[in-house]
Amino acid sequence: MKKNIGINTICAHVGAVEDEQFRGAVSPLYMSSSYAFQDIDEKRYPRYFNTPNQQALSKKIAALEHTEAGMIFGSGMAAISHCLMAFLQAGDHVIFQQTLYGGTYNFATSQLEKYGISYSFTKGWQVEDFEKELRPNTKIIYIETPSNPLLTITDMSAVASLAKNKGVITMIDNTFASPINQNPADFEIDIMIHSATKYMGGHSDICAGAVAASKQHIEQLWSSSICFGGSLSDQTTWMLERSLKTMGLRVKAQTENALKLARKLDAEGDISRVFYPGLESHPDHELAKSQMNGFGAMLSFELDEALDAELFMKSLKLIKASMSLAGVESTVTSPVLTSHSLMSPEDRQKQGIRDGLIRFSVGIEEDEDLMYDIQQALEVVKSKTALV
Incomplete structure (x- = not known):
């Protein structure tokens, strides 16, 4: 060899x-x-x-x-x-x-x-x-x-x-x-x-x-x-x-998907912020380019303040609301309720982790299917918000 x-x-x-x-x-x-x-x-x-x-x-x-x-x-x-x-x-x-x-x-x-x-x-x-x-x-x-x-x-x-x-x-x-x-x-x-x-x-x-x-x-x-x-x-x-044995293939596909999804989410009017180093708007984008081979398959985003993040996750049909990450299937989670739940609200606030933050682990599905699922969930949340 x-x-x-x-x-x-x-x-x-x-x-x-x-x-x-x-x-x-x-x-x-x-x-x-x-x-x-x-x-x-x-x-x-x-x-x-x-x-x-x-x-x-x-x-x-x-x-x-x-x-x-x-x-x-x-x-x-x-x-x-x-x-x-x-x-x-x-x-x-x-x-x-x-x-x-x-x-x-x-x-x-x-x-x-x-x-x-x-x-x-x-x-x-x-x-x-x-x-x-x-x-x-x-x-x-x-x-x-x-x-x-x-x-x-x-x-x-x-x-x-x-x-x-x-x-x-x-x-x-x-x-x-x-x-x-x-x-x-x-x-x-x-x-x-x-x-x-x-x-x-x-x-x-x-x-x-x-x-x-x-x-x-x-x-x-x-x-x-x-x-x-x-x-x-x-x-x-x-x-x-x-x-x-398949990590290289899996992660490459997930990483390519994540960049596509991050750009689409960044252009979505009902999403206020997207956190992903592959976006040119990310404050450390150039640093990430210099030390990473790809920008990864993880991203986070916040919905517009008027929208219920928990209802949004419940309304997803393809993407699973799940505690862990990095599987071939796409998942979302609330850091406040899972990975960072043992931190006090004050300490989470210091890190910038808000209650409505959603962490998105992008899988290997077609990006069009994932975005469709997100958009239909947003429509569900908006319709129920309008009724309140």
């Missing part, structure tokens, strides 16, 4: 388990939770992240993110919490980006102080905002770009440069972009984290997390993770490896 292979070749071939017995085309699944320990090179145990399927999939994750090594976990939050706890100890300080997934925000505010770890949130997402929060005991800068749910864009190179000058580790939640649309390691970010439930899984049927980094960082992560027990079952590991 040549050295610089394409993304779809990586998805299809790297990190497969060779079927040496029957030479099947797909990876065999090893379900054992108990392996031999005598006269062998490596003692395998599922909680040690080193079963055949776990190890193979970790190689694919690393290849996709242009790093030396990878690990897989039982969920996105397992990946996030394991990473933070592996590199922090009592007395340390971590900086979090202001615009952040609600689960990460809740972990920081409800758990870190129990362990004597301090934290702060930036006032914005420019490099100056991170610099203002630096302290002598800062160990980690944690970013998310594009962010959930407002699709803000953070300058990865600038943050990485700031961190390296101070000896600080950088971590990024790269879930929204996926490795198809963005590779933060190319911009000197240290540790990439994913909810693999989303674009890596892509079919709304598994729960998993993934981390990619240097061998040194993965070794440190592994040494603490074996104590926390957030490993992924081999059945789900096999399913995730299967799903990753």
Whole structure:
């Protein structure tokens, strides 16, 4: 195999388990939770992240993110919490980006102080905002770009440069972009984290997390993770490896759809705001162009103030109102009621997350069908609003 292979070749071939017995085309699944320990090179145990399927999939994750090594976990939050706890100890300080997934925000505010770890949130997402929060005991800068749910864009190179000058580790939640649309390691970010439930899984049927980094960082992560027990079952590991084979094709189609939908929604009179970095009107459009391969398949929008967002979601016929994202089917959700429900109304307001915000995960359906569904739902809402 040549050295610089394409993304779809990586998805299809790297990190497969060779079927040496029957030479099947797909990876065999090893379900054992108990392996031999005598006269062998490596003692395998599922909680040690080193079963055949776990190890193979970790190689694919690393290849996709242009790093030396990878690990897989039982969920996105397992990946996030394991990473933070592996590199922090009592007395340390971590900086979090202001615009952040609600689960990460809740972990920081409800758990870190129990362990004597301090934290702060930036006032914005420019490099100056991170610099203002630096302290002598800062160990980690944690970013998310594009962010959930407002699709803000953070300058990865600038943050990485700031961190390296101070000896600080950088971590990024790269879930929204996926490795198809963005590779933060190319911009000197240290540790990439994913909810693999989303674009890596892509079919709304598994729960998993993934981390990619240097061998040194993965070794440190592994040494603490074996104590926390957030490993992924081999059945789900096999399913995730299967799903990753089509990630490049799926995400490309979804990304192309999202740009079409964002432009149509932006021109729709009943929609007041659209948040999508692919729009020229997005304040960080040029930055997104410089560090992303595509603008992603996630967007958010707000209806006109007179229209009921919850009724709108109930009126959709094709697009599903659903809590998660990134499946091949299009879904919408209310961040206030789901992903950011654990945040206080005041903290949501600081991030700019209003009650009427709708997060839209664009699938692979024809964009004309999706827009028709949105327009018919808008008509339902307007007709019922007129009767009130």
